[in-house]
Amino acid sequence: MARSADSCCILYMRLSDYGVNGNTFKLEKAICNHGFFMMAPNHWDTLTKTFTRPLRLTTSLSVIVSVSQPPAQNQLLLKIHHATLLSPEDQHAIKVARMFRLSVVDENAIQEFHKLHLDARNQEFGRLFRSPSLFEDIVKTILLCNCNWQRSLEMAKALCKFQYELDKGVLVKRNGRTWRRKQRSVVEACSLGLGNFPSCEEIALLSESDELNKFCNLGYRARFILRLAQHIVSGKLQLQKYEMMMMNDNTETTTQIMASLQTIKGVSKFASANIMMCLGYYQFIPCDTETIRHLKEFHGIKDCCKTSVASNVKMLYETYSPFNCLAYWFELVKEYERQLGKPLSELKNSEYICVTGKKS
Template sequence: MTKKTTICSKLYMPLKDYPTFNLEKAVCNHGFFMMAPNVWDPSTKQFTRPLRLADSVNSVKVTISQPHDCSLLLIEVHDMECISDLDKEAIRAQVARMMRLSPKDEKDLQEFQNIHPKFKNMGFGRIFRAPSFFEDVVKSMLLCFCSLQNSLTMAKMLCDLQSELSNGLKRKRNSVRNFPSAKELAGIDVEILKDHCKLGLRAKHIHEFAKDYHRGRYRLRNFEKCASHEELYQKLMKIKGCGAYVSNNVLMCLGFYEKVPIDTETVRHLQEVCMQASPLYFFCFIVFFHQP
């Protein structure tokens, strides 16, 4: 029996402008990396997930790793023998966004690590995010007012739904299971979204946001035009389903760190961990981060 060979194309991203970059630290720093369709393999230190091609419709699975010389990122594109220049550009742009590989992000990182040198030694400072602004907003909505496990389950169900939608409600054996796009979510009935993915009240808000985003009402470039953190915060707060916690989480994804996103689940976790060690520390933490 002939062994089936897997087609895999390779792309590279140089890291010469990002000397402190560490793939594991760039990915495994908060709950987003655990949410489907993201997969981190701690044994091989490889990150796998689907990314959109240049047409914004089709997806391809990629595996990202950092060879030992640390001077580049290796992006393995599965089941594609020939990749167009436009698709290569789209893939690299999404990887750069997730890993925060940009001059602005590097400047922010260096300023932060200069203030807190111990984090430089730890390789901490890049906050992982999704390959798209739309996915960041929806996943931030999934994190609100529930346990992390429930958030992970909802994200997985959304990816399962996307697989069914992309194949005409008929799952194919080799289908790429990606996070749904705004167009895909906008095109289905909100009740299907609610029942299939167990989103509860979030279903209506996510569906409305998907429709508005697909129509062009919410574009990343429109948010980037905001002159200040406060202006951007107020713009996000106008999106239904984006309260203070969701807005602050999205702001963190956009590179604004003036406010720390805290919800009841965060408080509960801190109470469990910190109250035993130092009740005064817990009290001061809550008072500080709930200041307007």
């Protein structure tokens, strides 16, 4: 149900319509559990418990969407700022359900995981936040590689600023081939001072990765991100096939997807495992230096190293299969919160750079 009020379109999303139990769903638990929620253009308000970011409609126009959860109600409240009534197609296009994993498939996975992990059930952990698109998930995963957390945050923010500068309006496809500029995007009114996360179509318009790197300082990642965008736009790489294959979940399919992801330039073994997690395949744990640190400090495996970490995590988390990664992230999040002295949902934006297990 949607209505318009004070130049703001109000939309109510009934959780039961998505197969989600409204009695157990908590918005802050669905959002504040994975580093992606801290990366631009996402914004979590600790006081009002409201999530805000630009999202795209079917026309590719960006609008600012705020999401909150009214108390004791089996629904989410969406405010689409500076917009009139949204069509059913536009309501689907904003991909709120994808970010918060509102689906029967996700709900069933959480219930199965909770049967194996009682502590996670008791602390209402099971949804890992992701982006409104798989493209954004992949790019942000590339931003995580071979750098510290602060730099990852800075690069995501730079990409959103770049999108704002790159396209003062929005890019609209014409005749299936060329692009023209339309009216200024609603995203310019965003109080967050950022644009949207750039789409693959916007990045693919660039002729060289230097154009992207000059503004965003992405280093070697710029050429991988440009190549990724160009291959998607040209049809050489079809990301929708990965999400469609998710519906045919079996061991062979999972192995195929993992292998296919690693053929994408810039997608390492760590990156492919992280992308699999975003897709909803939790068998694989993204192993990096943070994983090694966690296993040493939390599990006492002092000799854990780059060559042994894969076998170490297999030993520790196999009992939770096929939800190994959820069990790992549950531990990681609880350790971060213990060290910080507060839940991730109570962190100020300026404190996000502190969310790491590495001692300064």
